[in-house]
Amino acid sequence: MDSQLHLDELLTEVKTRKPKMVLLQIPEGLKTNVVELEDTFAHEKIPCIVVLDPSFGACDIADYKAQLLGCDLIVHFGHSKMLHTGINVIYWPVEYPLEKNMIPGCVNALQKDPFFIQNKKIGVYVTIQFHRHLPEIKKEMEKSGFEVFVGMGDLKDGQILGCDVSARMDIEDKVDANLYFGDGYFHALAIAFASKKPTYQYNPFTLKMENLQKYKEKYLRQRFGLIAKAKDAKSFAVILCTKKGQLRKALAMRMKSELETAGKKAYLVSMEYVNPTALMGMNVDAYVNTSCSRIATDDFESYKKPMLTPIEVEILLGKRKGEDYIFDEIKHVGNKSVQ
Numbered sequence: 001m002d003s004q005l006h007l008d009e010l011l012t013e014v015k016t017r018k019p020k021m022v023l024l025q026i027p028e029g030l031k032t033n034v035v036e037l038e039d040t041f042a043h044e045k046i047p048c049i050v051v052l053d054p055s056f057g058a059c060d061i062a063d064y065k066a067q068l069l070g071c072d073l074i075v076h077f078g079h080s081k082m083l084h085t086g087i088n089v090i091y092w093p094v095e096y097p098l099e100k101n102m103i104p105g106c107v108n109a110l111q112k113d114p115f116f117i118q119n120k121k122i123g124v125y126v127t128i129q130f131h132r133h134l135p136e137i138k139k140e141m142e143k144s145g146f147e148v149f150v151g152m153g154d155l156k157d158g159q160i161l162g163c164d165v166s167a168r169m170d171i172e173d174k175v176d177a178n179l180y181f182g183d184g185y186f187h188a189l190a191i192a193f194a195s196k197k198p199t200y201q202y203n204p205f206t207l208k209m210e211n212l213q214k215y216k217e218k219y220l221r222q223r224f225g226l227i228a229k230a231k232d233a234k235s236f237a238v239i240l241c242t243k244k245g246q247l248r249k250a251l252a253m254r255m256k257s258e259l260e261t262a263g264k265k266a267y268l269v270s271m272e273y274v275n276p277t278a279l280m281g282m283n284v285d286a287y288v289n290t291s292c293s294r295i296a297t298d299d300f301e302s303y304k305k306p307m308l309t310p311i312e313v314e315i316l317l318g319k320r321k322g323e324d325y326i327f328d329e330i331k332h333v334g335n336k337s338v339q
Contacts, residue, residue, distance in 0.1 A: 010075065010092055011044055017088060019073035022048040023066040027055050027078040027094065054273075056292060057161070058082035058091065059245025059330070080128050080156050082164075083245050096129045102204035103137055106181060107144045109202060109209035119176035121147045125160045125167060125191060126181050130204075134158050137181055149174050162186040163293050163330040165194045172197065185215055186294060190327045192216050220325060222300070227316050230306040233285035235265040241291030242272045246330065252290045255310055259288075262317050276302045288313055293328040 014022065024037060034050050041048040049069055051062050058079035066074050066087050074087060078094040110116045122141065126134055134157070138148045150158040153166030160167055160180070168178065168191060178199040180188035185201070192199035192212045199212045236259050240252040252268060259266040266288075271278055274295050279287065286306040289296040296307045309328040314320035 005077070005092070005094060007040055010090070011040070011046075013090055014041075014046060014073065014075065015044070017073050017090070019046070019071075019088075021069070021071045021073075022046055023062060023069060023071035023074045024048050024050045025055050025062045025074055025076045026050060030077060030094065055079075056243070057245070059163075059292065060243045061085050061089065061245065063087045063089070063244065078128070080131075080159060082155070085244070093128050093131065095132055096204075098130075098133045098136070099204075101207060103133075103140045105207035106137070106202045106204065106209075107140055109207070110141070110146065110179075111144060113200075113209060115177065115198065115200075115211070116146070120145060121149065121174060121176045123149045123151060123168065123171045123175040123178045123197075124158060124181060125151075125165075125178065125187075126158055127161070127187055128156070128159055130182055131156055131159055160187050160191060162190045162297075162327065165190045165327075165329065168195055185212070186298065188212055189215060189219060190329070193326045194329075219297075223297075223312060223325070224322065226300060226306045226308060227312050230286040230308055230312075230316055233264070233306065235267070235284040236286050236288050237267050237269050237279065237282050237284045238288045239274055239279075239290060240268055240270045241274060242270055243291065246291040248290045248330070251310060252288075255288050255290065255313055258313070258317060258319070276304070279303070293330075296328075 022041065038048060038050060049071060051065060058076065059082055061076060062074060063085040072088060074089045075092055076089055077092050079091060081091045124137060134150065138150060141148050149171040151167040151169065151171040153169060154164060158167055172195060175197055177197050178191050178195055180191060180201045181204060183203050183205055188199065188201040189212060200209060201212055202209050238252050238255050240249060241247060256266040256268055267284065274291055286308060287303065288308050288310065290310060293309055296309045300307050311320065311326060311328050315322055
């Protein structure tokens, strides 16, 4: 665990803050390490409490829980800073170890791909788990003749989330294509929909390179199927999440107003953890999700009624053309506000 978490470095940073009590907020994958983490802090005589509630990202920072439990410092594992908080926070990455074939496999795949044989200007993106390795990824690609661009958005340089691909904005016009270095399609598809350039994904665990166009098309078929199902809906529950980084009241109010203007009934509902069970008893025809976009996109099959994003509501109401479909992004403007 220490090789990925760099606990010696973390403890050094924690000690400089001189906390009285530390709250450790961990992702699901670290729950097997709770005892080891607490033992490590206890060995240094640093009192701590671990939050076992799900941690969905830096948008889900447990600052109010820390205050309730009398903690004056949070160590938030696995994500980078997204917004300001009312308490001292150390954002500590949970990194994937870089195996020897990962970067050479990427370069080899690029050199063999017909598109990249002709197009050498590439925008590279990662999640926080690979961010420490981004300079090496860039260096090895450039040694092989590619011109690599790393954009700076509202997060770290080159870092993206499914709800924030602002790193593309200052390099979009400079590149021939986008390359996401990582696993899973959610983050990569966010770039694919936001950018006008071709988007590829290199999975460093399978050593496989893919053009994401077919996944875009599959995703759109699913989403437009849900929009079609919601076409005759007369009533909507507009979901307002109380997680600090997902709270978009102004957007929820706008969705409610636009639906009502279109002759629909719209009801504002609030919850911290959006899930099918909590919505089961509500007698409406469809849902509008203004919290994390993954709730509507990854888990849509769990909901018995259409769960739409705000972008999809705009398409449903004729305020946006279908060809202008994009992911629902939550803006983290300079880490100053969440809209």
